[in-house]
Amino acid sequence: MSVPKFFEYVDQHQTDFIDRLRKAVEIPSVSSEAARRPDVVRMAEFLVSELKNLGASVETRDVGIQKMHDGSSLNLPPVVLATYGNDPSKKTVLVYGHYDVQPAMLEDGWNTDPFKLIEDDEGRLLGRGSTDDKGPILGWLNVIEAHKNLGLDFPVNLKMCFEGMEESGSEGLDDLILLEAKKYFADVDAVCISDNYWLGTTKPCLTYGLRGVSYFHLTIKGPGRDLHSGVFGGTVHEPMTDLFKVMSTLVAPDGKILVPGIYDKVAPLTDEENKTYDNLAFEMNELHSAVGSQVNIHKTEREVLQHRWRYPSLSLHGVEGAFYNPGDKTVVPAKVIGKFSIRSVPDMETEDITALVKKHIESEFAKLGSKNTVHIECSHAGKPWVATPNHWNYVAAAKAVEKVFNVKPDMTREGGSIPVTLSFQDALGKNVLLLPMGRGDDGAHSINEKLDRSNYIQGIKLLGTYLHEIAEIKA
Numbered sequence: 001m002s003v004p005k006f007f008e009y010v011d012q013h014q015t016d017f018i019d020r021l022r023k024a025v026e027i028p029s030v031s032s033e034a035a036r037r038p039d040v041v042r043m044a045e046f047l048v049s050e051l052k053n054l055g056a057s058v059e060t061r062d063v064g065i066q067k068m069h070d071g072s073s074l075n076l077p078p079v080v081l082a083t084y085g086n087d088p089s090k091k092t093v094l095v096y097g098h099y100d101v102q103p104a105m106l107e108d109g110w111n112t113d114p115f116k117l118i119e120d121d122e123g124r125l126l127g128r129g130s131t132d133d134k135g136p137i138l139g140w141l142n143v144i145e146a147h148k149n150l151g152l153d154f155p156v157n158l159k160m161c162f163e164g165m166e167e168s169g170s171e172g173l174d175d176l177i178l179l180e181a182k183k184y185f186a187d188v189d190a191v192c193i194s195d196n197y198w199l200g201t202t203k204p205c206l207t208y209g210l211r212g213v214s215y216f217h218l219t220i221k222g223p224g225r226d227l228h229s230g231v232f233g234g235t236v237h238e239p240m241t242d243l244f245k246v247m248s249t250l251v252a253p254d255g256k257i258l259v260p261g262i263y264d265k266v267a268p269l270t271d272e273e274n275k276t277y278d279n280l281a282f283e284m285n286e287l288h289s290a291v292g293s294q295v296n297i298h299k300t301e302r303e304v305l306q307h308r309w310r311y312p313s314l315s316l317h318g319v320e321g322a323f324y325n326p327g328d329k330t331v332v333p334a335k336v337i338g339k340f341s342i343r344s345v346p347d348m349e350t351e352d353i354t355a356l357v358k359k360h361i362e363s364e365f366a367k368l369g370s371k372n373t374v375h376i377e378c379s380h381a382g383k384p385w386v387a388t389p390n391h392w393n394y395v396a397a398a399k400a401v402e403k404v405f406n407v408k409p410d411m412t413r414e415g416g417s418i419p420v421t422l423s424f425q426d427a428l429g430k431n432v433l434l435l436p437m438g439r440g441d442d443g444a445h446s447i448n449e450k451l452d453r454s455n456y457i458q459g460i461k462l463l464g465t466y467l468h469e470i471a472e473i474k475a
């Protein structure tokens, strides 16, 4: 097999691959900010141009319009569909990734400009999107480049689906998947997604489960305009006071969700499932270093992982309309929107979650006796996903991990959400594998997001070797 030449090429072209990542990180493709939408589109154009230069057949799909909360609308960024190779004697692998990123500002506490890729002394490639998910999607392009420039036969037909709205609920993508299930995606044999992380910092893993996510906007309004707290304080119902009171009834400081009925459908932990938590390469100190302090709720690694993977959680994210600048503004905000989300697990249903949250919020608000108004809506929801990891897709990936890292991978689940995973599994009826590139301390969604140079370079080898291992499988 041609793998040694491929490995050599990857090692020798590290600088080119990092330059490709540098160009991508410099495009601030933040899907949640309307003002950044042209940058998200620019990022799609960048991928299209790179893919075309590599010889892939590329098309972009318009997936419609996004209705914004202020009533305006915005074009959704295109989904980039690309194909490399079309040999009926080979397997066809679909890879998915996202080219949008979470917001990032220097003022959030970044040590460097989040939209400039900086390599520090320890070989960390810092920049928004480095690990989530620009490094991994460029990994696939780098695999193509290596094979093309070496004149190596590509082991599979590769189909690529890259979207620009994953961090904002993947709007428009499910419809496209359903539409193309029997057309563009018809000949797909297996799906691979590289968009999550190793458990810790040293051992690679294959991932077979994700939590779902239901994101909520809780709006409380009353006064016709923002008010002077000296003139009106104590004389009007203040939306922020109501909001804090209601939001404080959602979750306890020990992480327990307080919405009645929310745990009713959570699948009980069986002995068999409990055993899957034995011997995983994860230690409390890795959690402490990823968190940046020792504020863990649970004492044991097992409890930490179970609360990350197989129990639901509720997080409070922020308040739109609240005063948050430095200084002492004495305003009474007229309208505030509290944002929170619930990470869901088998066998919770998204419709039940929304109904329970609505009922709870309305009942808690009624207790306040406030003349303000309340409105609660679920802005996006995705279901949890768990696969059985004994399919040849996982076997090929496990062999690839052993070839690149000389170790058997851990089999993990993930606390984050990639709702499209389940959409691909259901619409195509094919096995889906999550094959992470980055480490558990990469700081995705946080400040100083990074991808270690070695994870990027070894990750490229891993993705390429996985495709070669697929070609070897007789199934």
Ligand SMILES: C[C@H](N)C(=O)N[C@@H](Cc1c[nH]cn1)C(=O)O
Residues within 6 Å of the ligand: 132, 133, 166, 167, 168, 169, 195, 196, 213, 215, 415, 416, 417, 418, 444
């Ligand atoms: C795991 C993946 N890389 C990721 O970060 N997913 C996001 C998806 C999401 C859902 N709503 C907003 N973003 C996540 O888990 O938060």
Ligand SMILES: [Zn+2]
Residues within 6 Å of the ligand: 102, 132, 167, 444, 445
């Ligand atoms: Zn993300």
Ligand SMILES: [Zn+2]
Residues within 6 Å of the ligand: 098, 132, 133, 166, 195
């Ligand atoms: Zn991601």
